[in-house]
C-alpha cells in the first residue's frame with residue numbers, strides 16, 4: 446500500500462463546469478482497482494481530504510485509465526504541482542450515467558458520503574471547521590494518540606502495536622499517514638461488527654490478520670505481496 450504520488454495535469458476541465466474542479470494526476474496506478482474512494486492528500490506539505498475517481502470515466506468517451514481528485518475546501522489552481530494521496534476507503538464502483546446531470550448528482554452524494562465516513566473515522570468534524578488534521582492530533586505523542594484510539598474503539602495497547610507495526614511493514618512509513626490508517630481500520634472493524642455493543646474490539650473468525658487483509662483488499666488488487674500470512 447504505497448502512497449500514490451504524481452503531478453497535477455490538465456484534464457478536459459469538464460469537472461470545473463460540473464461544479465467539481467478536480468485535479469487530474471499523472472501517477473502510476475498499478476494494482477489499484479477502478480472506483481470512487483475517500484482519500485487523504487498532501488499538497489505542499491498540507492493535508493487535505495477529498496474524493497478520488499480511478500477509471501475510464503465511461504459517461505464521457507475517455508478510454509484511458511485516469512486518476513482525478515476533488516479536494517474538499519480547496520480553491521487553488523495547482524497545475525504542475527506535486528500531489529501525494531493515500532486511499533482511506535472505497536465507497537462505490539465507477540459507472541456510466543445517462544446524463545451529466547445524473548453524474549453531478551452522484552458526485553454530490555459521493556462528497557457527502559465521504560464526509561460522513563471522515564467524521565466517523567474522526568478526521569473531520571461535522572462542521573468541517575475543526576478536523577483532526579488541523580488540530581495536529583495526528584502529531585500527538587505516541588501514548589496520547591494510543592489513548593485516543595483506546596477511548597474511541599476500546600483497542601488495547603498490544604493490539605494497537607500490532608496494527609501500527611503491520612501498516613509500517615506494509616509501506617506506510619510516515620507516522621501521520623499511519624495514524625489515519627489506524628483510525629480508518631478501527632472504524633472499519635466497528636462498521637463490520639455493528640451489533641457488538643461491547644466497548645472492546647472484537648475480531649471474529651480469522652482474527653486480526655483476516656480483518657487486516659479484508660480491509661486492504663477492499664481497495665487494493667489482491668496479490669501475493671499484499672497478503673498477510
Ligand SMILES: Cc1cc2nc3c(=O)[nH]c(=O)nc-3n(C[C@H](O)[C@H](O)[C@H](O)COP(=O)(O)O)c2cc1C
Pocket residue numbers: 456457458459460461465467469481496497498501502503504505513514515538539540541542548552555
Ligand atoms: C468523486 C468522483 C466520482 C466520479 N464518478 C464517475 C463515474 O462513476 N462515472 C464517470 O463516468 N465519471 C465519474 N467521474 C469523473 C467525471 O466524469 C469527471 O470528473 C469529469 O468528467 C471531469 O473530467 P475532466 O477533469 O477530465 O474534465 C467522477 C469524478 C469524481 C471526482
